[in-house]
Amino acid sequence: MIGSHRRIRLSSPMWHYVAIAMDALLITVSALVCFRWYFGTIEQGPILDRYSLLVLAAIVMMFGFSRSIHRSWRGNSLLDMLHPVLLSWFYSLAIIVAWLYLSKTSTNVSRLWFGVWALSTLGTMCMARLVIYAVLRWLRSKGYNFKTVLIVGHGPVSNFVQKAVADAPWSGLQIQAVVAPETLAAHLHTASRRQPDEVWLCLQLGDKAGIETSLDALRHSTANIRLVPDWFSLKLMNHGISEMVGLQLLDLSASPINGAAHVVKVTEDMVLAALILVLISPLMLAIALAIKLTSPGPVLFKQMRHGWNGQEISVYKFRSMVVHQEHGSGVTQATRNDARITPLGAFLRRTSLDELPQFLNVLQGSMSIVGPRPHALQHNEHYKELVPGYMRRHKVKPGITGWAQINGFRGETDTLHKMEQRVLHDLFYIENISLWFDLKIIFLTVLKGFIHPNAH
Structure with a gap:
């Protein structure tokens, strides 16, 4: 057993205040260095006073987030430690920008200085934590601080x-x-x-x-x-502790989208969907015109799907098949060389361009950019008794792309194994949902391209 003389303690309240002071110092020093770089001086004056108010506001707001960013991270990964720092700094800057805009004083602050200060401060705060993390790992490998x-x-x-x-x-x-x-x-x-x-x-x-x-x-x-x-x-989902009417409740299956997470998810969807629609609007108009010229019928195809919490929603797609009537109440999945698919529709499905109208669903709030792909109602009725945890996919909004899709589980699910794998990947996404995971999936969707052999 290692003797007590090797038990270095870094968990006392004093270290909490040391960490707060460290971040305040890094924010201030970064601001002064950027001020000296941009203005060529740091002499006292009205301009320095104006910028000092922004720095003080950032320090106060980061102090407000201290419970999440200055707590003990023993037993957690490096990303777990950096993630709240990134979010807290982002929220602090967003509040400052909103304040500058509402007070009509944004023109009094250099955008270049603000951007360089924001990035350099974030970099130094993360770098300081990397150093601390490395030092603690070394100490613990030697038997100290255990x-x-x-x-x-x-x-x-x-x-x-x-x-x-x-x-x-x-x-x-x-x-x-x-x-x-x-x-x-x-x-x-x-x-x-x-x-x-x-x-x-x-x-x-x-x-x-x-x-x-x-x-x-x-x-x-x-x-x-x-x-x-x-x-x-x-098989639990997002197990944690919830408080309702003064009672502590153990979550066995609950949606991870609540509180601040809901605000972040909605903001992410609204901002990205609006930007993407602006960029792809000429392409969407061209596709709509091509559909009208090559096949009689509507441009858009609407199908009822299950959305968040199992509510029924209309999901939009560019029509890729000839207008036809399904037999009975069933929905026949598209298969390879399906005779119902038009030549243009085959191209749209192969390149996933038929999914573009779903960004309108995102703006409507019925879908998200990232999430489990929505299935037809009849498919849900069929698979919910065959695949464990199938309906838990509806604990979040359905998405245009998802973790299952970038891992190859997209297109026709002609075997039970394929659907089981899709559901497993969807549940993994829900268990690990975060802004950074969403951005990773979006990046990989763009990187890997929209064409996939399973898309037909």
Whole structure:
């Protein structure tokens, strides 16, 4: 066991304020350097005072985000640490820009200075965290700045947790011992044994006796006590804690789009969809004219699909088939060399240009740019009993492109395996949804192109 003289503590409240001061200093220094570069001087004057107000506003707003960006990141990845910094700085700058616009003082601030300051500050804050992250990894690899973890419980969950800790030596977590609930009290009362920093109960949710026995043994402990439920045996979605009418509720299947995440998603969709429609409007007009000239019937084809929370929505496409009547109430999927598809329609489907009108759906709010592709109502009725978790795809808005599509699961789903894989990828996206994941999917959609052998 590593001696107590190697237990460097960086989790006291003092370090929280040190981190806040570090960011305030980086924001200020970046602003002064950019001011000196742009104006050639940093002498006191009205101009410096005006810019100082912007810097002070940015510091105050970043202080408001301190709970999310200046907390302990032990056990989390580097991206988990940088992500809230990026979002907090973006929101702070957005508020400053809105304030400048509403107060009609935006012309008093150099756009070049503002842009360089924004990027350089973000770069220095991220770089500082990279250095801190590297130093902490090095310290923990040498046995410093660690926390001991006592695991209570045996079985699959306990084994999974032990492996996760062993695979992450950079976290500075060290397993002190693995004990059963009934032997926990005896373990803690051993005089020569140092008390653990963390106690993790790796017990089944229904093991009331084991949980109560453990909590009774820990009633005098000052360790952080955490329950590691057996999530791995359940197919849950976005499991977390919600608070309603003063009650703490455990989420077993819930939409990740709420609160700030909803605002970010809607803003992303509205801004990108508007920009894209402006850029592609000449192409859409050309396609509409070509459809009218080559085949009788409407330009757009509308089909009812399930949207967010299972609500029915009309999804737009450029018509790629001859006008026809489906037999009965079913919807026949398009197949390779389908006789109903027009020559122009075959090109549109192969290049995914028939999907362009769905950006109108995005502006209407019924679809998102990124999300699970919407299926016909009849297909949902068919597959929801065959594919586990199928209807959980509707916990978010359907999208024009998605994680399943860029991984090759698009077009005709002529086998159950293809649909299962599509659903697995859709659920993975919902579990990991974020602005950065959306941008990655959009980038990969553009990079890989819209043509795919499964599109017909």
